[in-house]
Amino acid sequence: MTRRILVTSALPYANGPIHIGHLVEYIQTDIWVRFQKLIGNRCLYICADDTHGTAIMIRAKKENRSEEELIADMSRQHQRDFADFHVEFDHYGSTNSDSNREYCHQIWKALRDADLITERAIDQLYDPEAETFLADRFVRGTCPVSGHKDQPGDNCVCGATYSPTELIDPKSTLSGATPEIRTAVHLFVELEKLRPFLTQWIDNGDALQKETANYLKGYFLAEDKPLKDWDISRPGPYFGFEIPDSPGNYWYVWFDAPIGYIASTAEWCTANGESIDDWWRSESTEIHHFIGKDITYFHTLFWPGMLHTAGFQLPTKVHIHGFLNVGGEKMSKSTGTLIAAETYQKYAEPDLLRYFYATKLTPRVEDLDLGIDEFVDKVNSDLVGKVVNLASRVGKFAKSTGLSPIYPDDGGLFQNAAQAGDAIAAAYESGDFSRAMRLIMELADAANPFVEHAKPWEMKKDADRQDELRDVVTVALNLFRQLAIYLAPVLPSLAQKCDALLGEPITSWQQSKTPLVGTPVEKFKRMMERIQPEDLQKMIDESKANADAEAATENLPTFNDSDAPLKDEPLADEITIDDFVKVDFRVARVLSAEHVPEANKLLKLTLGLGGDETRQVFAGIKAAYQPEKLVGRLVVMVANLKPRKMRFGLSEGMVCASGPGGEDVFLLAVDEGALPGQRVH
């Protein structure tokens, strides 16, 4: 019976690029979705960019562009990265969409109607310069308990926890300004009122992994403490949706983000003439969320609460995965292990990462580790040495023989592998990809000896044994094709290469049950390259270099230069290089400088251009410079200016200086090593 399944991955935040840690989740989900489609279920894979919140606002400001431009750009990057890694969504939306706004309104109204919303004024730090309220992580100051300096807004290295309003000498990390305490009204969801529902939802059914259910019951739903109200609003300015019945307040990003699942599905429905209710309000549709353990409680408490209140279908299953470590350590920018999808892609095939993750993924909430040597060994010996090699070693003969009209005796290999399909499918279904990969490799291990023992290379030399050769080719390629089918959810491109070789697309899991016979075979082409540890080292090196460069940029002092000078004197009309070269700037040494008694502003300078060349120039810098201090220094002059007769004598050029005049005049200087007479280009 065909199931109808809606699948989501967590919405990536539009604040940064996709890295290999994110990819664990998208690859995991994509494998599961491809598997469902392959066995013939109706399956929809929905995702979107998560675009709202303070972080986006701040970043847009820093980059001097609108939030809309920023998130459009990030969305493009994200979708490009996903496509590179063969993560294939049925629809990819954005939380900053009309559709999402509409569903936010709808769910909000339901929460109001259920009397779950309350208001309360809370004190929060406010950055008067950046004109925004500050989340805890945007404040640093001295710990009120131990006195440690430069601690984050909510906890200290000494172990103390506190409220950011208790920090001594707090500073905003955005502007460096001292934040002030401001009171603002926030809206809250009274989660405690949903306790009976949540308890029941967590206890009954198998929507959650056992360890997750235990964790929630033990921690959030413990009898002795009520569930805390959920702070669901932020005062403006805030990049997000304004709350319709609370002007000036915006929904906190975690309110509208999961609603994006529904909104994005709705967009797909509109485009495909389907009804949203069939997907989100139907008991015959399964809803599967794939998320990381860090956002467990949003998806297992708030989200079911929202769905329940607004009358949507609850998740059938929340699949929670652990974090990625690299080389046994947490990923970090400084060691280069936080590798961007884009960087990975330059040095290694995305398929290899998909396979490696597949061998590591289980239904449990466990962290997984990417070790360089392990990655290289596993991928090379499993995929290249066993799977691809199976096709490769008969590939050369196959073009001339084609496949036999009747599948020959193979000692039960094909039949055995066909039967193993059920166990492999069950492993995929339960999210135990690690087990699935192990089972598939067992088949690959059994297949290679067949070729070895059949000795096709001897048959090739004997004209009387061409039928036997064709039989060996038929067996080897069919066994290979079974592997390609079983691996298709993980390695979609290998399935395609198998199509290209055998001329029969892989579209269904059931194809693994029936051998392909009597068809021609295309010329064999290499399907996969081995990877070297150095390739992975290079991507780590590049990531590290990128991180260092970024850190260097961020450590640059910030210059808060006023825009007044430019406004006072706007840029002149554009000129060409030809216009520019007409002006001959020269480095000159001040040989003498003296007051001009009759003049208010002028000094009389004698400028040397090297050798005997000198120019006499009157410069309006009297208020700013003492003549005796000018003698000997280098200046920049316009040397080909038409001489002008002044009351005090002939001025044979101009000295370059900036500033509005009076005491605020600043002569141009040249760096050490410049020589009088040199032209300025």
Add this chain to the structure above:
RNA sequence: GGGGGUGUAGCUCAGUUGGUUAGAGCAGGGAACUCAUAAUUCCUUUGUCGCGGGUUCAAGUCCUGCCACCCCUACCA
């Protein structure tokens, strides 16, 4: 401090409801082969199944104490 998890060959891990001499892949050693991407095939070494008790005819598997590591959470009496 509380909750959860893990500990099996050098490495990554399987070991179903307790039931024969504890397994696989990779790595190591030896040989063969040459169709194949120095790939493959055959043979082969290695384990106090973290440590100590207990239950049982029988324990890697169940109970218990300890040790180590990991994850979550916290300073709450």
